[in-house]
Amino acid sequence: MRKMSRFLAIAWLAPLLALGCRHPERARSAAAPPRPTQYQLHLGKSVFQAYCVPCHGDAGAGDGSNAFNLDPHPRDLSDPQFQKTKTNAELVDTIRRGGAGVGMSSLMPPWGHTLNDRQIEAVVAYVRSLKR
Numbered sequence: 001m002r003k004m005s006r007f008l009a010i011a012w013l014a015p016l017l018a019l020g021c022r023h024p025e026r027a028r029s030a031a032a033p034p035r036p037t038q039y040q041l042h043l044g045k046s047v048f049q050a051y052c053v054p055c056h057g058d059a060g061a062g063d064g065s066n067a068f069n070l071d072p073h074p075r076d077l078s079d080p081q082f083q084k085t086k087t088n089a090e091l092v093d094t095i096r097r098g099g100a101g102v103g104m105s106s107l108m109p110p111w112g113h114t115l116n117d118r119q120i121e122a123v124v125a126y127v128r129s130l131k132r
């Protein structure tokens with residue numbers, strides 16, 4: 001009788017566990033990064049406005065007040081065609097190590113000493129949200 005009830009408990013649990021594994025939230029997180037929270041977008045926006053706007057412009061279009069000094073110009077970060085070519089990890093890497101760290105122009109400064117990981121991930125989420 002004891003064995004029987006243990007078997008029943010397992011028989012009930014197995015389909016529940018299987019369902020849990022197919023939970024859509026988990027399936028999505030394996031493919032794409034999780035959607036940013038409002039808090040993350042808010043933090044990302046304040047980081048972008050404090051550190052990035054002078055070169056990248058208010059909306060990331062590459063038209064900041066300092067952009068005319070820069071050769072090459074920063075590209076339009078809000079361009080969906082551009083965004084498709086880069087993963088979040090690549091953007092994080094460029095921001096953390098700067099242009100020189102990833103074989104691009106050294107006019108893009110490295111931010112790894114100024115911004116922590118949470119701020120860098122938030123600013124990437126914000127840049128993604130600028131999509132035209």
Ligand code: HEC
Nearest residue numbers: 051052055070072073074091094095099104105107108123
């Ligand atoms: C002093 C000017 C300057 C500032 C400030 C600056 N950037 Fe840049 N950034 C550049 C330039 C110039 C490039 C283009 C480098 C190239 O194309 O070789 C660039 C490139 C980038 C790229 C790579 C785009 C690509 O083509 O892959 C990202 C992402 C980026 N910047 C994010 C940021 C973020 C986020 C901040 C603020 C934390 C920031 N930048 C601040 C000048 C700047």
